[in-house]
Amino acid sequence: MPARSIIPDTRPPFSPAPEDRPFLRLWHGFLTGRVMVALALLLLQAIGQVFSQHVDPWMLAVPLVYLVATLLLRVLARHTPPAPQAGPQWLPSIGVDLLAVGLLQWLHTGGMDFTALLGLPILMAAVLGTLMLAWGTTAAATLLLLGWAWWLGEQSGSDPAPRYLQAALTGTGYFIVAFLVHQLSTRLVRESQVAQHNRRAAQMQRQVSTLVIxxxxxxxxxxxxxxxxxxxxxxxxxxxxxxxxxxxxxxxxxxxxxxxxxxxxxxxxxxxxxxxxxxxxxxxxxxxxxxxxxxxxxPLHSASQDWExxxxxxxxxxxxRELEARLRTEKLAAMGRMSAAVAHEIRNPLAAIVQANALLDEELHDPVQKRLAQMVQQNAERLARIAEDVLDIARVQSQIAYAPPATLALDDVVAQIWRDWQGHDPARRVAVVALQADNAPVEFDAEHLRRVLVNLLDNALRYMSLAPDALQLLTRSNTAGQVSLQVWSDGVRLDQSVERHLFEPFFSSESRSSGLGLYICRELCERHGASISYQRLQRPTARGMIEGNAFTVNFRKAARKERAISLLFDNSPVV
Missing domain, CATH: 3.30.450.20 (PAS domain)
Incomplete structure (x- = not known):
């Protein structure tokens, strides 16, 4: 089993993968150790040559060449460690070590023994390579020991058996050490991988928890x-x-x-x-x-820890405020379900009242009585609209169907709706009107657009100041062909708890409001493929740039051939 896993990677060598960094540190450690051993050998040989009468230039040349080789490998291969499998990639390190130790042992004529240095390439192979590489390196070291025992026997003519036995025992010890070191290295690698996996899992859990919070x-x-x-x-x-x-x-x-x-x-x-x-x-x-x-x-995880x-x-x-609003929403939702049933039942009596009042109005000639009949008609129609609004909410999720879209000229329709709405109170209902959509055609029902726009204007009138430019009605068309309608007022900023639930049914910041208006606006817009949104925007006024509340309706392009999703109303016309 390799001491590390080889995973194809396209990263530059100067940024190793996190799982390869421990291997790279070990590689640097062995490269540095080889340089230190080469320096020590060169220093010892130099001192020995100074105090010895016999000068052997080869004993200085081998450590010097070995030092140069280790330095070159330390500089050139510090970011590109070899693959752990056995192969020629290990010749500049393990191969050079075996060759240098073998030459020093063969060239030296004194009592110094260099075979202990064979432990360095064996350890390198056992820690950084596969088990096959470790045993191959150990086998090469053992052959060097046996070869040295044979050479000494040939030179001295004495019995070589003890030397062979010593070489065999040393080689056996090297095999055992290589196996144990490799097993320990493999275990450490596995534990490091598990630790890295757990650390990544903990980091991911922390990121998810932070994102949720x-x-x-x-x-x-x-x-x-x-x-x-x-x-x-x-x-x-x-x-x-x-x-x-x-x-x-x-x-x-x-x-x-x-x-x-x-x-x-x-x-x-x-x-x-x-x-x-x-x-x-x-x-x-x-x-x-x-x-x-x-x-x-x-919670305390453990009471037996050494640290507190x-x-x-x-x-x-x-x-x-939000909790109370949610509670009120739930209550109003329950009331809304009951109101839907009641609204369905009162439509027929209302229709009878309207018809009877119309017949009665034909027989009346007194102006006072005519005015009273007109009041009855207006309030009956208002009740009918309220009933329709409640029924609209009840049909939102369960009664959706398709209806052919209607196309209208936006600026003309908005101008007409504005004049009708302003005519009810010209002194109070003052606004800056800028219709700049070039009368672009949009897919929207005219009566539904009236309901949306009147609702937005009523809301703006309720919260805006008394300045003549506190209310602004705008239409525009951008270069991409997107047509929009915007109602802006200089009202105060909405609370965060209110803003999050603006378009929900039965949600309102006022106890006397049913909270249906903006929800119906959103449903009507979606019916015709449009969208409505709220933003806090600045608009130019006579007082300078003023921040206010803006409700924007973005219409679907009339050129698109999609059919608009519609709420399935009853056969009775929408008032």
Missing amino acids: ENLNDGVLVVDEDNIVRMANPAALRLLNHAPALLPPFSLLQEAAWQPLCMLAQRTFGQGLAQTADATLLSPGHSPVGLHVRCWLT EERLCVMFLHDL
Whole structure:
């Protein structure tokens, strides 16, 4: 089994894969060790030549050549280690080591023995190569030992048996060492790979957890026993009215408004139990923020550790306004289901009232009575529209069908809707109207567009200021042919809890509102292949650039031949 796995990689040699970095460090260590051994051999031979009367230039030349070879390999191959399989790629390292030790042992005539240096190439092969390479290197070293024993026997003429036995024992020891070192190296490689796999898994889990926490609508604070916030997601910073530039860690003690959170965290640490409480944060210059806070302590993994594990308090912050809005939405949704049944039942009586009133109006001649009949007709029609709105909501998911699209000239229709809407209160309903779509044709029903636009204008009128340019009605067509309609007003910024649920049914920031208007607008737009969105935009006014609320309808191009998705209304006409 190789000491490392060879995986084809296109990375440059100066940036090894993470799984190859331990191998590369070992490779550098062996290259450096070879250089140190070469230096030591050259130094010893030089000293020996100085104090010896017999000078052998070959004994200096071999260590010198070996030093040059090791230095060249250290410089040239430091980023390109050889593959672990046996092959010619190991000749510049293991081959040169065996050759240098063999030459030194053969050329030396004194009592010094260089065979111990054979352990270096054997260790290199066992640690960095395969088992086959390790045994091959050990076999080559053993043959050198046996060859040296034969050479000594030939030179001295004595019995070579003890030398053969010594060479065999040394070679056997080398084989055992090579096998054990290779097994140990392989085990370490496996453990390193498992550790790297676990580290990657932990990093991935941490990234996923961070991503989830960062995108939670609820606030998350991680607080230690010194009231230092170690981590806080964006939702928590918004609820704390925290300066965006100041990121964790920061202390909860630096703001008096955060005192309730400090007390709750300390109570959690003191009792060692989860805590739940409601708190109100009163920050200067900001509206009060009501929070529902839940606290948990991080568990202790082991009580027998030598070091004391730090406990942290994890606080989940829920905006009470949003919780109340959700509760109100659920209540209104239940009421809406009941209202759908009621609305279906009252349409027939309303139709009878309208018909009877029309017949009665033909017989009336007194202006006062005619005016009363007209009031009855207007309010009956208003009730019919409300009933239709409620029924629209009930049909959204279960009664969708296809209807042929209608094409209209946008600027002309918007201008007519604006004049009709403004005529109900000319003094109050003042706006800057800029119709710049060049009367582009769009696929939309005229009456449905009236309902969408009137709803958006009514909402803007409710929250805008009294400035003459506080309301702006715009149409435009860009170079790509995208046609849009926008209603902009200088109202105050919407709360985050309101903005997230703008187009949901039965959701409203006002207790007296049913929350159906914007939802119906969205459904009508989707019916005709259009889209509606909310943005906080700046618009030029006589007071300068003013930031306000903008609702934009992007229409589908009339040239497209797709059929628009439609809500399946009853056979009665939409009012």
